[in-house]
Amino acid sequence: MYGYFFSGTEDRFIQRVLSEHRRKPEDEIDTDYEQVLRDFKSTVLQGRFNIVLDLLEIIINERNFGVRFAGEVKDVFELCGAPYWLDISHKPHHFHPRTSQDQGQATQQAVQTLHENHMDGATTHLRQAVEHVNAGQYADSISDSIHAVASVARKIDPKANRKLSSALDSLERAGVLKHRALKRALSQLYGYASNEQGIRHELVDQSAADVGLDEAMFMYGACASFAAYLASKHRALDQSRQDSE
Numbered sequence: 001m002y003g004y005f006f007s008g009t010e011d012r013f014i015q016r017v018l019s020e021h022r023r024k025p026e027d028e029i030d031t032d033y034e035q036v037l038r039d040f041k042s043t044v045l046q047g048r049f050n051i052v053l054d055l056l057e058i059i060i061n062e063r064n065f066g067v068r069f070a071g072e073v074k075d076v077f078e079l080c081g082a083p084y085w086l087d088i089s090h091k092p093h094h095f096h097p098r099t100s101q102d103q104g105q106a107t108q109q110a111v112q113t114l115h116e117n118h119m120d121g122a123t124t125h126l127r128q129a130v131e132h133v134n135a136g137q138y139a140d141s142i143s144d145s146i147h148a149v150a151s152v153a154r155k156i157d158p159k160a161n162r163k164l165s166s167a168l169d170s171l172e173r174a175g176v177l178k179h180r181a182l183k184r185a186l187s188q189l190y191g192y193a194s195n196e197q198g199i200r201h202e203l204v205d206q207s208a209a210d211v212g213l214d215e216a217m218f219m220y221g222a223c224a225s226f227a228a229y230l231a232s233k234h235r236a237l238d239q240s241r242q243d244s245e
Contacts, residue, residue: 013062020058050134053084053095061092089115094127097217107221110228114152117231121151126227129220138216145216145223152230156237171233186226 014036015026022029030036044052060070070093074086084095085108096107114122125148132141153167165187171177 017055017058017062021055053134057092057094060086087111094130096126096130097133097220107224110224113228114148114224114231117235119152119155119227119231121155122148122227122231125151126220126224129216129223133213133216133220138211138213141216142211142219145219148227149223149230152227152234156230156234167230171230171237177233 011031014031015029018024018029018036018039019026040055043055047055056073060073067088070086070088074088076082077084077086084097086093086095087108089112096111111123111126114126125144129141129144129148132138132144156167157170168177168183168186172180172183177183
């Protein structure tokens with residue numbers, strides 16, 4: 001025995017964290033020191049990477065936990081060149097995947113741009129896309145990545161519904177999207193998954209959508225950048241309207 005136990009405050013912290021992580025009622029969580037130590041050690045050293053990241057997210061976002069730990073985790077992931085980066089720009093903090101340092105920085109900047117432009121719907125969809133990647137649900141991840149773009153499109157043009165064309169038309173009419181070739185390229189990128197079984201439509205003849213991790217990661221990065229680009233153009237459109245008044 002270690003000869004000491006958690007304080008009452010620490011007990012409650014452990015109960016909240018493990019209750020959320022294990023999806024069990026708090027009063028069913030054993031807070032015995034040695035048992036908790038074994039559980040955490042087993043999870044960190046032997047658990048799947050997504051399980052470890054989930055546990056870290058829960059701890060980092062715990063309401064009574066200091067912000068210093070989040071910054072330290074972020075710095076360690078950056079220092080080690082981990083394939084995930086931690087967004088601590090606002091709570092709740094979340095991990096995001098990256099396939100290379102350059103792409104990771106670009107995606108991080110895109111997410112930050114969406115935060116700054118108050119595109120909360122888009123950032124929520126991107127977070128869900130990451131969760132689907134971690135769970136191996138690649139078609140669902142692509143769907144949420146695309147919904148992030150649709151969310152920004154609806155901010156630009158409420159009539160856009162789930163179609164991007166109306167939003168692009170609005171930007172073009174306003175003069176902030178001046179290149180027709182770029183407009184066509186954006187429309188084609190957005191339409192990538194429109195006809196893929198299991199992404200935008202129900203599965204008919206296939207047991208699983210014909211997409212994998214590579215496609216999910218590509219669409220995550222592309223849609224994050226795409227949504228941030230639209231958000232920046234929307235801000236330029238608003239500024240243009242204010243200047244003309």
